Amino acid sequence: xxxxxxxxxxxxxxxxxxxxxxxxxxxxxxxxxxxxxxxxxxxxxxxxxxxxxxxxxxxxxxxxxxxxxxxxxxxxxxxxxxxxxxxxxxxxxxxxxxxxxxxxxxxxxxxxxxxxxxxxxxxxxxxxxxxxxxxxxxxxxxxxxxxxxxxxxxxxxxxxxxxxxxxxxxxxxxxxxxxxxxxxxxxxxxxxxxxxxxxxxxxxxxxxxxxxxxxxxxxxxxxxxxxxxxxxxxxxxxxxxxxxxxxxxxxxxxxxxxxxxxxxxxxxxxxxxxxxxxxxxxxxxxxxxxxxxxxxxxxxxxxxxxxxxxxxxxxxxxxxxxxxxxxxxxxxxxxxxxxxxxxxxxxxxxxxxxxxxxxxxxxxxxxxxxxxxxxxxxxxxxxxxxxxxxxxxxxxxxxxxxxxxxxxxxxxxxxx
Ligand code: EPZ
Numbered sequence: 215x216x217x218x219x220x221x222x223x224x225x226x227x228x229x230x231x232x233x234x235x236x237x238x239x240x241x242x243x244x245x246x247x248x249x250x251x252x253x254x255x256x257x258x259x260x261x262x263x264x265x266x267x268x269x270x271x272x273x274x275x276x277x278x279x280x281x282x283x284x285x286x287x288x289x290x291x292x293x294x295x296x297x298x299x300x301x302x303x304x305x306x307x308x309x310x311x312x313x314x315x316x317x318x319x320x321x322x323x324x325x326x327x328x329x330x331x332x333x334x335x336x337x338x339x340x341x342x343x344x345x346x347x348x349x350x351x352x353x354x355x356x357x358x359x360x361x362x363x364x365x366x367x368x369x370x371x372x373x374x375x376x377x378x379x380x381x382x383x384x385x386x387x388x389x390x391x392x393x394x395x396x397x398x399x400x401x402x403x404x405x406x407x408x409x410x411x412x413x414x415x416x417x418x419x420x421x422x423x424x425x426x427x428x429x430x431x432x433x434x435x436x437x438x439x440x441x442x443x444x445x446x447x448x449x450x451x452x453x454x455x456x457x458x459x460x461x462x463x464x465x466x467x468x469x470x471x472x473x474x475x476x477x478x479x480x481x482x483x484x485x486x487x488x489x490x491x492x493x494x495x496x497x498x499x500x501x502x503x504x505x506x507x508x509x510x511x512x513x514x515x516x517x518x519x520x521x522x523x524x525x526x527x528x529x530x531x532x533x534x535x536x537x538x539x540x541x542x543x544x545x546x547x548x549x550x551x552x553x554x555x556x557x558x559x560x561x562x563x564x565x566x567x568x569x570x571x572x573x574x575x576x577x578x579x580x581x582x583x584x585x586x587x588x589x590x591x592x593x594x595x596x597x598x599x600x601x602x603x604x605x606x607x608x609x610x611x612x613x614x615x616x617x618x619x620x621x622x623x624x625x626x627x628x629x630x
């Protein structure tokens with residue numbers, strides 16, 4: 215089991231390039247299922263979750279060619295519209311094959327994704343939406359089994375804002391008969407990126423990025439080329455790493471268009487931020503000011519940045535209140551931060567963080583992807599060495615993380 219060893223105290227300086235967005239690439243890979251012609255993608259990040267999705271698609275009969283960040287998918291023959299438990303249990307986002315498989319093949323069997331460290335993660339809204347479009351859906355032996363000769367357009371209003379729920383239904387609606395209207399839709403930039411790719415394939419979609427998305431079903435989609443958008447959460451994570459060390463960094467191949475809520479909080483914490491067309495520069499103060507935050511669906515503060523900001527607040531000047539409103543158990547990083555000497559009290563879905571002068575390095579354990587990132591942020595500024603165990607979580611969502619941290623001057627290395 216790999217571990218990451220960090221020696222705290224380095225001030226991060228320099229420049230790194232941001233990779234393509236994991237949470238845009240995953241649904242976009244599934245979009246390939248909707249067409250018999252090749253989908254050519256670029257800027258696809260080299261991550262374990264991406265590799266898992268590609269293996270899943272191959273098991274269905276999709277032919278995959280991969281060359282670094284370029285991936286070509288040929289779904290002309292889908293021989294096996296099934297996503298097995300073995301595959302799905304390692305990555306919940308596998309549920310994103312359900313909608314496109316039913317739309318393209320008329321049938322799909324997808325294992326229910328288990329819960330994960332941050333919550334139960336049900337998919338009832340995905341199922342409800344497909345049923346509204348006329349799919350016959352049964353759930354038995356832990357599998358969702360959905361069938362439909364041809365989906366038909368429907369008006370769907372999800373009970374809560376769900377990112378992959380919105381994506382699954384948008385994917386399914388592309389080949390349905392008639393118009394589908396998704397209300398209470400998630401507005402995340404990754405959904406806009408997916409819609410842009412689908413439109414390039416011939417889909418008829420309007421309203422992506424707003425809370426009402428309209429999809430006019432078509433008979434078939436054709437091949438296309440698409441470049442995956444930059445990863446806004448990776449961008450935010452490196453901004454936090456630089457900010458907590460009092461550093462100055464420039465992140466390239468990224469866009470700040472989607473990080474307003476995060477940038478606002480970094481400005482409140484005392485950072486100076488310069489935005490360029492496809493780059494962002496951050497200059498941190500000697501010591502950050504504590505910033506309170508409340509997670510909520512886009513464009514509000516993203517839940518995927520909550521853990522990283524908590525780590526920053528551990529050594530900031532003042533007291534911060536962090537409220538997590540999206541997932542019921544997304545404070546798994548708190549116990550690990552306490553091991554580093556942080557002062558955090560949890561009250562329900564609120565955490566009160568009192569900044570301390572200094573954290574002390576220790577051995578800690580990663581529990582989920584973004585919790586792992588928060589332990590890196592804390593380890594960079596803790597006195598002495600921090601050893602982070604179970605960093606396979608990290609490898610799911612951060613491409614070449616120790617190389618990029620190295621390039622910024624961090625004293626970090628992977629130990630087997
Ligand atoms: C997506 O997860 C992201 N994953 C998550 O990123 C992100 O944290 C999350 O959206 C919120 O922004 C991908 O895009 C692959 P939701 P998703 O459906 O779609 C409840 C990361 O670190 N809900 O928007 O699974 C759900 O339990 C990951 O990259 C239902 O109750 O999240 C949660 O409380 C972690 N029923 C809330 O809605 C449903 O059918 C929002 O979940 C669907 C969701």
